[in-house]
Amino acid sequence: MSFSNDNGAERVRETVDAVYRSDSRRVFATLVRLLGDFDLAEEALHDAFRAALEQWPKQGVPANPRAWLVSAGRFKAIDNLRRSARFVALPEDAAERPDSDDPTERDDAHFEHGAASLTELAERSAVGVVDPAFWDEDAVEDDRLRLIFTCCHPALAPDAQVALTLREVCGLTTEEIARAFLAAPPTLAQRIVRAKAKIRDARIPYQVPAREDLPERVDAVLRVIYLVFNEGYSASLGGSVTRHDLSEEAIRLVRLLIELLPEPEAQGLLALMLLHESRRAARTSPRGELILLDEQDRRLWNRNRIEEGCALVERALSSRRFGPYTLQAAIAAVHAEAADAAETDWAQIVGLYDFLLRAEPSPVVELNRAVAVAMRDGPAAGLVLIDAILARGDLKDYHLAHAARADLCRRLGRASEARAAYQRALGLTRQEPERRFLERRLNALPD
Structure with a gap:
């Protein structure tokens, strides 16, 4: 199906915007897995959405928009790498020639990366086709979890782990992350740049750690997911009290983590998020005005989430291996169990x-x-x-x-x-x- 009129084109643009809001970070995570480089993946992501804006109005919205975007971004990256690889073969004195200030040139490390990646990427390419060799639903679904563990690698400083994950996995702006850290945006920006360089230079793998290494790595991941949820539950800036997309993404990520490693603190964090999120409908008025806890209409609270959250709290506490997230969840459970504010x-x-x-x-x-x-x-x-x-x-x-x-x-x-x-x-x-x-x-x- 193609669109030829202005209304149809506008509907496609709205679709592209909706897909960007819902799936852009998933597309990015898969592109990182395929390309092995944050900056390449970010560039490919934006190239893919530009291609969607150009092609979908003419060709129609594909049946699987996310797969189409991954494929388009991947092929755009291959084209860019081919162009970059041409510079690798230039003589050593090429930098002194008049044409060496071509804006498409990149630093030597990036050229080498492009040259090394190009052959492997090109061999697996089939232009215009969603390649089943890389589009595996299970693998794609876990890509963001892989990306989190990469960003939370112990080679990175703890504050860099959190900042990088919030930026690259969740797409928060530098200003939003700085707000979460109570830090200056330029400081956070430099922290993120240094963290990406560390991943590249140390060749940190893009993978979930081996099971024996998981316990020591999971604390950083839980901290990241917790900060993501906080930004969703109480947005640091803007016209809305909450950001539902971030809250739900944090809940989804911790569920994935529990499947992989059912640790009590992971269960405690899920309980905490479910109990807080259960109040979403009561936290604002129909006009978007903030309503404090003691003034909320508790009939609007989501009882299913409260029941699941309270059960998780009890399970985590009974393990006697709980920590701060479980204790915070227990506090939230006390609020949830009170029929009204006076009975708290x-x-x-x-x-x-x-x-x-x-x-x-x-x-x-x-x-x-x-x-x-x-x-x-x-x-x-x-x-x-x-x-x-x-x-x-x-x-x-x-x-x-x-x-x-x-x-x-x-x-x-x-x-x-x-x-x-x-x-x-x-x-x-x-x-x-x-x-x-x-x-x-x-x-x-x-x-």
Whole structure:
């Protein structure tokens, strides 16, 4: 089927956009497996989508768009490698010739990579055909898991592992990743560039580790998946509270990991994500406004996900080999089991936070515990704890710390302090629904 009119072309463009949103990172992961290079795969990905915009309006949308895109990107990469390989054979003095500043030239390491890869790629090519030799549904489905383990290789620094995976596996922008790290975007960009160079230079394999090596590698992978989910559950910037695509992708990835390695902490992380995700429908109003936990309509919570999450929590806790993710899931389970906000067992939640602080000390965990103490013992008790965190300089640029302080001051009737804290939080917040929520709270303060 082909499209000749403007409406048909527009429908195809919308289809291409939808496929890009849903499948671009899967296509990228498969291209990395086939091409063995991040930069080649990224270039091939964009070439493939450009080809789709040009060809699908004329030829129709293929039955398997993802397979078509992988095939198109692969052949585009082969063409580019052929052009690059021509420069490898040039004499050593070619760089001094007038034509050596051709913009298609690349660095020597890239030329060598192209020359080495070209023969193997070309031998397996069949132009215009989705080659079954590389399009194996099971292999393709696991490509993102392979890519995660590559990005989380122990040869890379832990912060580089997380940043690279968020960028390459999930497609987050550098700014979004920087927000998750509470770091500057240029710093994160350099970290990602260095990590990719390390993978290339050390020839880190694109594969899931052998079973005996999995336990020591899984912690980094869980940390990455957790950060991916966090960005989906509470988007760091933009006009939406959540990013459903990232949350669901994190859940899918951890399910894959559990199939491979059913460790209690992986089960605990899945439980945590399911319990949080069960509240999605209640977290925003029909107009997209943020609704806090104690004001949510719990009838909208997804009971199936709550049941699965609570069962996973019990299983992980009973193993006695659990860690921070399982403890966070247990906290979420206490919230899920309360019929309404008034029935929440805050004493149990504070106790779980005490365990969590011992297992994984961090200012953010300390902040969350302070909020729970405020619910158990009153706002004054929580405010003392939050002020101590901020006085140390911890979380001074974390908007939720100032928002929590503002709320406790508001509840204590300290309007002037609440106003200053809300203003500080607003200055640090980059998500529009959160900004509107804080502005409403600020404007509601008495003069």
